[in-house]
Amino acid sequence: MYALDRYENISSWKLKLVNKTAMRIGAGHAGLDPTEPDNSVIKQNGKPFIPGSSLKGVFRAHIEALFSEERHHCFVCGKRGFAPNKENRALFLRELDGEGFKLCPPCALFGNEFIQGRVYFSDFLLDRPASIAIRDGVGIDRATETAANQKKYDYEVVEPGAAFSGELLLINLNQAGEEYRALKLMVEWINLGIIRIGGSVSRGLGRFEATLEEEMPLGEAMKRV
């Protein structure tokens, strides 16, 4: 039941994310443009965007916290020291569809070395031009958590009101199932401010309004093409 050798049911969520407070996903060393400084926000073709991997990471962390109890009983998470690897691969795959095999919702949704995830995140791209501002920051000494010599540094943020659109692809997820419901809950949590996206969230950055604009089975999507 966990193997994805059959795509029985694929649906697409078109999601829109509008930031209510400034947002910052730093380019850092992962920046695509080597001419951008380290304090810039991540951009694609000169425009800020939200990498699908960033959104997936945030969803995964919150869904893992939500199912912390279930993770104790999970074949992968619940067994200390059990991580699928070359040696135990055969055991893992043999037990995959066996009686009593239990995967927690985060494992079922996001997968591991041997199981494909069931949700894919596209990059979220701008719908309309966005403003970028430069903010003054104060360096924090992580050891003492005090401002380190009041050292100032500037960093880019995306101003509130930027609209990003992207897609989640849901594979073999039953709408009555807890994995599906957990994903829906994450959209609510974005709107409640429980989930914030990007960096400096403790300073109030990264609050978003999320709208699930369209949810359709892939069969419908194919008819439209």
Ligand SMILES: [Zn+2]
């Ligand atoms: Zn698990």
